[in-house]
Amino acid sequence: MSEQPTGFDDLAQFKQTFFEECGELLGDLEIMLMDLQGNPENATTDDLNAIFRAVHSIKGGAGAFGFTQLVTFAHTFETLLDGMREGNVPVTLGCVEELIRATDILCDLVNAAKENANLPDNHGAEITAALVALTASGAGAGAFKNNLDANEDPKIEASDEDEITVFDVWFKPAAHLFSNGSDPIMIFNELQTLGQVEITPDVSGLPALHSLESEESFLAWALKVTTNRGQVSVEEAFEFVEDDCGLVINAATSPDFPLQIRDIAVAAPVNSVVTPPPATPLPSATAPGPQTPAAKSPSAPTATSIRVDLDRVDQLVNMVGELVITQSMLNQLTNVEEGGVQTSNPDMVKGLEQLNMHTRELQESVMAIRMQPVKSVFSRMPRLVRELAAKLSKKVTLVTSGEETEVDKTVIEQLADPLMHMIRNSLDHGIEGPAERREAGKPELATVNLSAEHRSGRILIEVSDDGLGINRERVFEKATEKGLVPTDIKLSDNEIDNLIFLPGFSTAETVSDVSGRGVGMDVVRRNINNLGGRITVNSTPGRGSRFTMSLPLTLAVLEGMVVAVGVEKFVLPLTSIIETIRPNAEHVHTLVGQGEVLSVRGDYVPVVYLSRVFAIPDAAEKAAGGLVVLVDLANGRRIGIVVDELLGQQQVVIKSLEPNSPHISGISAATILGNGMVALILDIDGLQSLPQHDMSRKKMTGENGGRGQTRASQTETGKVEQCQSVGIEKEVRRIMEDQANLGVSIPSQYGQKPEQAAAE
Amino acid sequence: MDQQISAQQKNSVNGPSAQVADPTAGYDGERPIHSGETAQYISFTIGNEEYGVDIMAVREIKGWTNTTPLPNTPDYMVGVLNLRGVIVPVFDLRCRFNEGRTKATDKHVFIIVAVGDRTIGILVDAVSDILTVSANEILAVPSADRAIDDVFLTGLVTVKNRMVALLELEHLFDPQSVPEVDGSDVEALN
């Protein structure tokens, strides 16, 4: 499929680099052309140059690897862009739209080259024709230049290489020869590689010393070159200077052989004019002509950048993480409360404080290295919208903002799929066709907004549209049909909207080939949650929907709250913590088969005992009078986690348990605390679905790391997740009322009577 | 130990001896398992029993240190420890063989081994020796003689009148076979 020019085998290793670069260039092109599309009349030369360069670079690399189909198309594309940047082809909206389509074709060709696939020869033929037509319509266009074929220097022709010939060469450089770095010595060296060379200088042109310009050439040379490489090779040696010298080359077989220098010196040189150039051949150092860098552009000074292998960056991030842990261990040593040694050495204390500060700064700087603008993900969306809109016969435009917002590279990579899926959904289900919109008094052109911004240490990404919004009756119907919610449940509008995130919701009866089969919003939510983020939806019927994703800026480090449960320590993600409370007994209630709930300002929040979930002996047994940390879950629900103690806030480096250890539900990862011990990072969303063992039957063995030997027996108090279903507060109230009405008794271990509970 | 028969007598290379159906018959024939070369094993003790692991798998021997238990894991999973920044799970071999939990003291050691792409630690009483064993000295594990699942042993070898059981690490603490213990009658939402 690709025919590489000879000698290029070594360079195959750079294909990967080329494709990566193409990815970036194509992304840039998308964005630049979109901007241009919004404002074609005000296109600047800089804009057009940048667009030209992107296509030009793709063409250059493609040529090196022999991707002919890509090269050919890129060349046509580039030629039009050249015409536009030279001002020969006007920048009209129609023209820009062709450019956008051309970029799509370019993308196809790059992908085909990357996957070694074959596209039909006429792929993109209509676009090609359009590009050619636009180019031809330009002023002074002339014949469409398509001289791509010559990869070799056109001067190399087949010549009779075997015959040894003697060539007479007369060479008189123009005075300004040196001004472009040419050096006759180099030419003579080249000639010597062809065979034998005899050189005779002609100093007749040398002026008197006092009028000798040190940077001009006054010499000429007569050379006799004996070679079997043919005249063309001899001419080639002078290739770069042929326009700046008098050059005569005669072969032994020529009637002018041998050259008579005298004659030549008198006669005008055969080849080129040797008139001295204008009076100031050399740009002097003080000439203001050439642009000095400082004066170049009034725009902001550009930042230089370097490329670094991602592996090296990851390694750096890891090492800094270790440094943070070690530094934290050092701190521990002088922390009397934690069993450290009190130090009265002020230098030591100061040193440690500084170390603390520097380590923090170092960590922030290093984390910043991996930050990338979301632009790279956003840039794929316009094309998606274009294609879908066309397929669905809808008119849609995508407006993006905040592309420069930065996020860790690892997060960016995970963003693409959820974003694409949400946009697909929006176009498929949310946005109406043009006729429908017109009837509704909306503009025919629908808008999808994609934005990113930083907010309180996280990144907020929104996808919103001005379509129909969520069809609540339909959604509720579907949810009840699938048994995801009870039919008689009363839900608020927003709760209904969020039903679409329930697992099992999305199996569509009619599979639209746009949204695809079975990849529902529940998968999107799960993916976002796995990143430590959350996603919610807001919708106004008839006006549109808005999906909001909140993601952490980085996956490597977590702001955590360290808590103690028995002898164990766990880490809770700080951003999920709402508050910590010490509830009174009257605020703690029990539900049959549901476990305990806490009443907090009128709402009922399920209680999770870490000691029971993880079978930790000698830990807090009662929420009442104990410490309950109220946390926000990804699905918008809340739970209260019972702990023994809050040990403090700290930034922890996230360490994965896998692949060495098995995955544990309720635990997302681990970290190493300052004392060198491993602490587990809780997966609070996973916690709610875990059974809570009855700890009253557990025995402590007293061994280190000891856990009860007997298996905790399963009790009815297990399924906390029932409480997580939608509308819990109302559901809980309803259940409690029912219990009171029915006089149901609650298992005695909780010691509460239903009347007490209902009295709340 | 009276089941030992000297290695020389067992040197029939391709002896497809019949499988003895009767579980009380003791050995089902000492077929040599490998042929040819020698291998080295690090041997260690659990109570009165001695085991060996392939020396090539051993990364280091680590003295006793506190571990962090992983909740809802089998009893033989002691917990995880910090091995220079890497989280490594440690397993109680005695407990894995259903002989009760080890009452660990600071005299106990962890043998850190690499199994596939995982690094794990095994809690043992003490390390005893480095053995050089040639393949034809390795005896098959007698079936049904002990309560151990003999899939965890690759063979037996006799060293100076002691019997050393060679461990097969792949399956011993395979994450697939380490079930999450959260109650069999509860299905988790996730």
Added chain:
Amino acid sequence: MGRKILAVDDSKTMRDMVAFTLKGAGFDVLIAEDGQHALSVLGGDMVDCIITDINMPNLDGIGLIKALRSNPAHRATPILVLTTESDQTKKSEGRNAGATGWIVKPFSPDKLLATVNKVC
């Protein structure tokens, strides 16, 4: 041999390939992403040869050559421009700005080395 060469191109692929080829032939290679970057990479130092693309942001090839030629340190440094076959005007523009020679893209590693050896 220890000859020092500066390669300037806004395409990473190009930079990598040119650097690879030249290093393989024993050159010390400096690289830059555009004309402005090239000037800052050079600083006051001299090199034995400079290869530059024409189309680059910030300061393009022509601008770079002019800036170099106006600096005594680089007045006589051989400079090669990378041009595409269809860019004849750029070739002469380059020469007029002071380029020593040119290399036509796409070029084979052999051609690159041959051309570099021709001028430095």
